[in-house]
Structures are given as C-alpha cells and as structure tokens.
Amino acid sequence: MPHNARASLIAVDWGTTSARAYRLDGQGNVLDSRNAPLGVSQVAGGRFAEALSSLLGDWDGEKVPRIASGMIGSRQGWVEAPYLDCPAPLNALAEAIARTPGDRLHVVPGLRTRDGNGTPDVMRGEETQVVGAVGRTRTPLVVVLPGTHSKWVCVEDGRIVDFVTYMTGELWHVLLQHSILGRLAVATPPAATTTPAFERGMARGQGTGSFMHDIFGARTHVLMGELAGEEVGEWLSGLLIAREIRNARQWAQRRGYDGARVRLVGDDALVARYVTALSAADVSVERADSRAAAFGLWQIAVEAGLVHPISDRT
Numbered sequence: 001m002p003h004n005a006r007a008s009l010i011a012v013d014w015g016t017t018s019a020r021a022y023r024l025d026g027q028g029n030v031l032d033s034r035n036a037p038l039g040v041s042q043v044a045g046g047r048f049a050e051a052l053s054s055l056l057g058d059w060d061g062e063k064v065p066r067i068a069s070g071m072i073g074s075r076q077g078w079v080e081a082p083y084l085d086c087p088a089p090l091n092a093l094a095e096a097i098a099r100t101p102g103d104r105l106h107v108v109p110g111l112r113t114r115d116g117n118g119t120p121d122v123m124r125g126e127e128t129q130v131v132g133a134v135g136r137t138r139t140p141l142v143v144v145l146p147g148t149h150s151k152w153v154c155v156e157d158g159r160i161v162d163f164v165t166y167m168t169g170e171l172w173h174v175l176l177q178h179s180i181l182g183r184l185a186v187a188t189p190p191a192a193t194t195t196p197a198f199e200r201g202m203a204r205g206q207g208t209g210s211f212m213h214d215i216f217g218a219r220t221h222v223l224m225g226e227l228a229g230e231e232v233g234e235w236l237s238g239l240l241i242a243r244e245i246r247n248a249r250q251w252a253q254r255r256g257y258d259g260a261r262v263r264l265v266g267d268d269a270l271v272a273r274y275v276t277a278l279s280a281a282d283v284s285v286e287r288a289d290s291r292a293a294a295f296g297l298w299q300i301a302v303e304a305g306l307v308h309p310i311s312d313r314t
Helices: 048-061 090-095 126-134 168-178 196-205 217-223 229-254 269-280 292-303
Strands: 009-014 019-024 030-036 066-070 083-085 110-114 120-123 141-145 150-156 159-166 261-264 284-287
Touching (some): 019 292, 150 229, 159 229, 217 229, 261 269
C-alpha cells in the first residue's frame, strides 16, 4: 500500500532493545512499518517522548491515536501499565490501558499467572502478539512465541487462559558465554538453516535424560572428538529447544490442551529452528502472520474505542 495512504492508528511494538512502529489504515491493514534500536534499555534519561518522535520520523505529525505494547509499559519504561490476571479477555486488556503524560501514547497492560506451585509468571508484549495471531477464535489453541524468554500460551473463547515461560534463548547465551560449556566452543555466526549438530542436540533434548547432566555433553562431546568447537552452539541450541518443547507439551496437556498442535508467532531464523524441532517432535505447526503485534494492537485499540473501523461506520 502507498506510504501516503491515510492512517487511522500508529501501533508500536516497543521492547527492551528495539522498537517497531506500524501505520494502519481504517480497516486494520498495515500500510507501512519501520524499526529502530530504541528499546527501553537504549533510551537514556527516560527521554521516551524524544525516542518516539525519532522512531516515527515524518509520521510524528499525523493526528491519529497511538498505542504500544511491550517493555515500554514496565517499571523501566515510559509509564507502568498493570499486570492483569489470567484468564484475560480482550476487553480486559482494553479497559486497563495506561496513558503517558499528555496522552501521547496508550500502553497495553501485561499479564500474570501462577503455576501449580504458586510461582508467578509474567509477560509484556506477547499478549498483544497472541491477540493478533488468533483473533477472536473460540477453539482451544496453543500459541508458541520463541525468543530470549519463550512463551507457550493457552487461548480459548477469545481469552488468554494461561501461559508458561522458558528462558531458552537467554540460557543458551549464558551457558556459552559464562560457563565451562563454552570453553571449547568456537564462535561462529548463527546458521541460516539447521545443521547436523543442531539435529544431534535436538535428538538428545527429546530424550528422557536429566537436563543438568545432558547439557554437559556440550563439553564432553568435544573432548571425545565427537563434536567440533564450531558445532557446540548448534548442538546446545538443539538440546535446549527440544527440551523446552518436550516440557511445554506436557504442561499444555496437563492444562487440557492439545500439545501436538500449535500456532507459531515470529519470522526470524530462531522460528525456523522451532519449526524443525516441533516437526521432529510430531507437533503440527501453523504459522501466524509475522505482523501479529500490529494486528493485536489494532484489535485492542478498537475494543478500547480509540479507533472505529471503516466497515463499522455509517
């Protein structure tokens, strides 16, 4: 669509390290997008208003509502938006929107839950991606959002019922950079596609072994000449992702959901790894639109009355 088409909403997926902005028309279609390394951790002195103007550039003069989700609503962000308890329907997210000074930006709240042992879990930003990925579907569904902190989310009747977080991406980085497992590793750029080393690690992760023991294989396989230093990161990635999938499927099934069928959100190389690992675990994968955050922000903005879809106008 042409850049000069009229926008009805500007939506921002504002995370820790980067921010992506979208212009949407009166029917919720994405007209254009742009991103910048202006995440919450990159904005000095709380100058979020300046960061927003920089991100939007020539869009900044458009007199349309603006809505955002993600870490911009955290304690370290522009304004702290509340955590809502699960189950959380769409209208609850809309009703709890926070506003920055001068109403420059409307900020979507995060969600919280507790596991069976009472340990709390939280999300910020992923709830909006889930809304955009599933729409108003009433069929029970499991949504997977790979990342530094991967989320598995149970959705039903238009509500986010429950979720669980796995620190898979961060753990991979910590183990390689700050543990003995990385001592024999040789740093290499991330592979564009999965490798034999990834698949070997994945096979180990699918097994029933003890995680604390299994990860030591990232060192011992090298010592025994069975793994090259350049393959350590790939092997460990396969093990961690496969073990996440195994545990998360069990979690979903305990919650009464079909862990053998998921909708996957994302569009980067990491998501491709999850597709491989999920398929190897006999999990049916359906890909969500990579712009799920934009579509989720649109739905929340409509529910909150910030915008009125053209199709609803008389």
